[in-house]
Amino acid sequence: MALDSSKTTGFKYVGTRPNRPDGLDKVTGRAKFGADAYAPGMLHAAIKRSPHAHARIVKIDTSKALAMEGVKAVVTRADFATGLEGEFGDILENVMAGEKALYDGHAVAAVAATSALIARDAIKAIEVEYEILPHVTDVDAAMQAGAPVIRADAADASVPEGLHPNVVRYYESGHGDVEAGFAEADLVVEDHFLTEATHQGYIEPHACLGTLGSDGKGELWCCTQGHWYVQKVCAACLGLETSQLRVTASEIGGGFGGKTTVFIEPVALALSRKANRPVKLVMTRSEVFRASGPTSSTSMDVKIGMKKDGTITAAQGTFRLQGGAFPGAPCEMTAMCAFAPYDLKHVHQVGYDVMSNRPKQAAYRAPGSPMAAFAVESVIDELCGQLGLDPIDTRLKNASREGTRASFGPTWPRIGLVETLEAVKAHPHYAAPLKKGQGRGISCGFWFNHGGETAVSLALSEDGSAQVAVGTPDIGGSRASMALMAAEVLGIPYEDIRVTIADTATLGYNEISHGSRVTYASGLATIKAAESAVQKLCARAAAKWGIPEDAVYWEDGYAKPSGPNAGDFEPLHIDEITATMGATGGPICGHFEATPEGAGVSFAAHIVDAEVDPETGKTSVVRYTVVQDAGKAIHPTYVEGQFQGGAAQGIGWALNEEYIYGADGRLQNAGFLDYRIPVASDLPMIDTVIVEVPNPGHPFGVRGVGETSICPPLAAIANAVSNAVGVRMRQLPMRPSRVLEALESAADG
């Protein structure tokens, strides 16, 4: 009996493109998102936020708000747990300020009232006395001597002596001798690059409905990428026993990393505990911008040496990441991803995590990697241009491949960068002629991908259909992918499988849907759970036939005797076995709980054609092609969607999106009218090519696909614009005014 379903070819269901199971609910409005939950007696909450970038909280007077008709509870930091340190301490400090407001929009108090209107009026009645402190919002300024200290003693042991207290983590890695490598080069290019903070731009604001009684038992409904993590954080912030809080994840209107942490849920629960009523809390769009988690802004220096034949002789990068008012900017990820596509004898990378008076940064698809690619791939483009080299041939010449040493240390296992670059070279886009005024840009990108704690349960019904419970919120069509993988193992149609996202009371701990881990890890767990059920199905058939269990195998939905020696029995279909399962041993289920550690890294390469209007400076992306190694595309349509989504978000990041802070430290553009994300008319059709170099760590070869697609766009678009206008673009976003400035400076010579 074959219990191992591992294969990379010969699939019946995997690789097909059925409709998504949640599609009808979403197009008819039946799907329930974070703000769609209601409860009897429910109150509405609003949060009082600091208007100052940095201020000591001298006094909070809530008496006038509490006296208002309809107001049922007010909370401040005094209503939360004390003594928290580390990660949970930082989250609580971000959820509700303690002694200081650390950024414009930092929560200082909250109200629950009988209507949202009363709650919003009540927070105006809360009087807060502030002592305004000096602030800093720029990463380079925050590192300078004399810069205001955001939080003393926040730095960890990695930070060398002598750096400003706002530098809270430091990372350095590499090998070889970069100075010797630069001496071997025919050309060395060194440049400075800047990127601004951007927001994930998810459509759905953070929203939740919390109920918490004085007995310490609670229920929470929220939109999140990881409800077990929310459970853990809320329990810590409120001093609860973790298992007494049941958390259910709603449908999610986009996350992209921004919903991997907690902003409002402990507030709703604290208000509920105080008011003894359910409390609903929904962020406004302005609050999402001011007080959720954008990306880091960056200041970067990259230096690369190259021989005339295109060989890279050495590479060095310094990456300074502004992470807001708390430690955690992914400086090490930026540094590790920066030169990952290249086989380098001499390489050195340094990362700085720098605090400022901005909201705490959060993950955004491949956190830290896109900015690194912008700097590194821009310098490689400049080198290729000056040396007259083909940008793909040059990247192929230096490409990381199995057996070469990664820039961050280990030896690469089987990876698909070479196949990806060869697919770019073979694509018609790469050879297509450009019109006057257009430029073409190329970039590589890299992301690690991840496994993580995962639990899946599969149960068969009497009619032979199956229900699969997974614990990873579906942020990209994963219910379809899980159903396809279960169908492949069970040998039953995709439509006969229903996949649900279980709540925290139903399954073991599941790590957040992040790190492009869901199709890999929950997929692996689904396959293993299905194999476990198949083993039981075979055992029931063996018992019916009176032969050993290992004389039965499973094929295409049937239990079959394994050969003439096993006996001559008519194969039993799954529904013949499940129809009598209650009388032959009981329900048939499969489970799998583990921390899969075989995630496969992935590489992408993008081709972009851009056209710049020399009078206005406006850039139009006229053609875009994404090529990426997926390992194995379980549902190719959703893989292509991930590729296109990464490119679309990258176009916004490259051309228009930015957090703009005034001299007063206040965010100037906290809304979609002033924070310009791409709309359909800004985008070309984004072509995709799926490369499949199987990951040996997954039964079907899956690598993650959700994040790598946002790594190349910033650089590919910047290279396209630079080649269109003849000026190297070193700062994002390349908004029209900035492009005009570049054109004017070039004209001035």
Add this chain to the structure above:
Amino acid sequence: MVDVALWSGLRPLVGGRDSVAVEGGTVGEILDALRRNYPALVPTLDAGVSVVVDGRVIASSLTEPVKPDSEVVLMMRLKGG
């Protein structure tokens, strides 16, 4: 003994070496040995690291086996979006 390669930011904590040799047959045993033999690494290890064993990034599982001739590289813990 297993050679454990360190990122260069850690080298000042182990006398400037780019790798150290410790006893251990699993990721957990190797991390325990690093804690015992090189106390200066403890804050970093406690903050969270990934361990790359023969090209596989082990993010959290302490029970993953390590052979004496395995390539073992310490890496900052991965985070994703």
